[in-house]
Amino acid sequence: MHITEKLDKYHETSNKTTFSFEYFVPKTTQGVQNLYDRMDRMFEASLPQFVDITWNAGGGRLSQMSTELVATSQSVLGLETCMHLTCTNMPVQQIDDALESAYNSGCQNILALRGDPPHDSQQWTPIEGGFHYAKDLVTYIKKKYGNHFQIGVAGYPEGHPEETVFENNLKYLKEKVDAGASFIITQMFYDADNFIQWCKDVRAFGIDVPIIPGIMPITTYDTFLRRASWGAINIPREFTAQLDPIKDDDELVREVGTQLVVQMCQKLIDSGYINHLHLYTMNLEKAPLMILERLGLLPTEGEVINQNSSNFPWRKSLNPNRKNEEVRPIFWKRRPYSYVARTSQWAVDEFPNGRFGDSSSPAFGGLDLCGSQLIRQSNKKSLELWATPKTLNDIALLVNNYLTGKLVCLPWCDTPLNHEVDTMLQHLLNLNNKLIFTINSQPQINGIRSNDKIHGWGPKDGYVYQKQYLEFLLPKSKLPGLESTLANNEMMTYFAVDVDGNLNSNHPDGSRANAVTWGIFPGREVVQPTIVEKVSFLAWKEEFYRIIEEWKLTLKDNEANKSVNLLDTLLHDYVLVNIVDNDFISKDDKIYELLNSL
Known part of the structure; x- marks a missing residue:
């Protein structure tokens, strides 16, 4: 304007x-x-x-x-x-x-x-x-x-x-x-x-x-x-x-x-x-x-x-080319810069009917659109923030410091955490202590008013809903147990992928989007602004693992060799996983219960 x-x-x-x-x-x-x-x-x-x-x-x-x-x-x-x-x-x-x-x-x-x-x-x-x-x-x-x-x-x-x-x-x-x-x-x-x-x-x-x-x-x-x-x-x-x-x-x-x-x-x-x-x-x-x-x-x-307060769970871009955008994959919740860069070349009509559309579209940009550096910190600043972790417990401490507000960012999270995480905080801390490293999360919500200070979004006088979602790094040794438990579970769906692109999932139709947030407002259709979807998850996997590679480059001196080896462990001995608990009515933390039992 x-x-x-x-x-x-x-x-x-x-x-x-x-x-x-x-x-x-x-x-x-x-x-x-x-x-x-x-x-x-x-x-x-x-x-x-x-x-x-x-x-x-x-x-x-x-x-x-x-x-x-x-x-x-x-x-x-x-x-x-x-x-x-x-x-x-x-x-x-x-x-x-x-x-x-x-x-x-x-x-x-x-x-x-x-x-x-x-x-x-x-x-x-x-x-x-x-x-x-x-x-x-x-x-x-x-x-x-x-x-x-x-x-x-x-x-x-x-x-x-x-x-x-x-x-x-x-x-x-x-x-x-x-x-x-x-x-x-x-x-x-x-x-x-x-x-x-x-x-x-x-x-x-x-x-x-x-x-x-x-x-x-x-x-x-x-x-x-x-x-x-x-x-x-x-x-x-x-x-x-x-x-x-x-x-x-x-x-x-x-x-x-x-x-x-x-x-x-x-x-x-x-x-x-x-x-x-x-x-x-x-x-x-x-x-x-x-x-x-x-x-x-x-x-x-x-x-x-x-x-x-926003009509969406993110601040709306003022770029007119994004005026029809109403849906984003949840994987970029803490990475808005790289997501906007990826989709910056989309024309106005590439958000058909306000939907995310097909993320396999050639308009969905590659990593080159995000700039040459995905970690948005200098090498010096990276060392100040994250030091030189040498053990898996050091990684756990970094993530937990972010969760508790002692760190404002992580290599894969550009933005500070808000109070949305409070209801599941202790469970997240426990998972990290078990060396299951949490990347992104949201709690389940069954009808909170849209003007709620923490979870609210959209027009007034509405109600918002969320499925519990967790994205994390899981030791490969635990993946068979996860697959076995979720093989026939219709209420909990997952994607798991390693650095080489090997994908495992129990989605009945992995190509379809699964809405994980939605809102009900007077005089409007149901709004579904955040989704989990296979192709965009694979695009996020590409970005995430390159972030780890870039983190390694900040640790090149001899004193940091143990840190480089540690990050190689994250690359090759862990898999990137997301789980959605589609039972948004339940107040139980079923994802935590599952992971705690592995």
């Missing part, structure tokens, strides 16, 4: 000031992974109207990381995303590539900027074949994409450093708006009175698009001065009077600085010129949330639950 449409829609029913967050693109793959987690966590806690991703000029991998971050934010995290685009070092072909990537990801908002001079230059000069000014970029985007993208531009309440004539700043801003810009996001500032006067001048100059102030939190004294100096920003006397005496106490600087910024923001809100704040997070979490909390802008618990 376009930013101004989204803000207008919200403010039709609420006078509450809205807000958004800006993030910059980290320099490392691990930094990007950590930022995804932070963006997701900050959204869950605060519900910003949109997020904004800066542009990494320079071409090659740097620019590609910007477009990847935008695509992941929009398509995987389901966040309304605005992409920066600059003229600095940007030939037209590279601008076209960036716009095409944004378009394909479902992004509908661009912040068009001239950009700062390159780091190795004191003066901004256009690249050959590129654009001179932001207005040229705005014109180009409008000509090529019409109204698909809503375009924002930068405003300078204290004037642009390269333009000393005040009226010229207003003239250039109006030229950008006349070229097609629909909103203005301003550079940082701390002088509220000057900003309010600038808003009056902007309106008097005939510019009537929404003005969104850029708010920079104060975290440390040195960064406060450095950022103000870099942008030639005036620092009000009140700020220096309060911050100078405490400049060596970082914690106190953040506390006092936050209060000063809060007072500034409240003055802006009271002026009547703005109803939205844009926070430059600098990829930090606490300082922006402190500002919002003290302004009373954070949502209530009820608002968080209502907003984060």
Whole structure:
């Protein structure tokens, strides 16, 4: 959705000031992974109207990381995303590539900027074949994409450093708006009175698009001065009077600085010129949330639950190509990034009637679509998280630490665990201690209201159901006992596969999907959003075993030889198994009872 449409829609029913967050693109793959987690966590806690991703000029991998971050934010995290685009070092072909990537990801908002001079230059000069000014970029985007993208531009309440004539700043801003810009996001500032006067001048100059102030939190004294100096920003006397005496106490600087910024923001809100704040997070979490909390802008618990409630047990992608998607295989429950990558090439009609369709379709992508690295941690971070396990008991401890919240991820689980697991937690811990390693699970549910805080999803006034499901690594020596017990069991169905692809199952028709979650809602058909299905399980098996191989690569030094041998044991002496207990009415943990008896 376009930013101004989204803000207008919200403010039709609420006078509450809205807000958004800006993030910059980290320099490392691990930094990007950590930022995804932070963006997701900050959204869950605060519900910003949109997020904004800066542009990494320079071409090659740097620019590609910007477009990847935008695509992941929009398509995987389901966040309304605005992409920066600059003229600095940007030939037209590279601008076209960036716009095409944004378009394909479902992004509908661009912040068009001239950009700062390159780091190795004191003066901004256009690249050959590129654009001179932001207005040229705005014109180009409008000509090529019409109204698909809503375009924002930068405003300078204290004037642009390269333009000393005040009226010229207003003239250039109006030229950008006349070229097609629909909103203005301003550079940082701390002088509220000057900003309010600038808003009056902007309106008097005939510019009537929404003005969104850029708010920079104060975290440390040195960064406060450095950022103000870099942008030639005036620092009000009140700020220096309060911050100078405490400049060596970082914690106190953040506390006092936050209060000063809060007072500034409240003055802006009271002026009547703005109803939205844009926070430059600098990829930090606490300082922006402190500002919002003290302004009373954070949502209530009820608002968080209502907003984060989904029509499905996952956050809906905002990529329009996925608008018909209503079903996902449960195997990717904790791997949403790789699942979306696998299905990113599916056309709109590849989700026929909202069903998952045939996962053997050529549109169901291979591992190459998921990137060269399936473990979404750097080698260094992997060692910090998971150390060098040398025994099967060490693996059990890692999994149990994840189950109890001491670890936020595992090689095969990207996302933290929630409280859904609580009712079966002790049984899962016991299985791991028995060296049956649990990978993914869900408890049985027989009719819980759809607004339940833990298990709820879908429209209000409905009921949701789940079959108990468990996926795990089982020692091959125990597989015959499992097969014998389940051979004629119609209520418990399983798939088991080893690294070589040898498959065992008792499914009466293994090619058909088995719904493991569903919902009943007023005025709707039964919704079945999560399934177990043979072909997609085999695709997941391929991914899972490659994750183990990649984990081995992080343990290459001589001291980790025992760890490499241990992972070879997981590869060759274990099988990947999933079991569904189709008796969702029963309150017994029959899967645990079965495995405990092997």
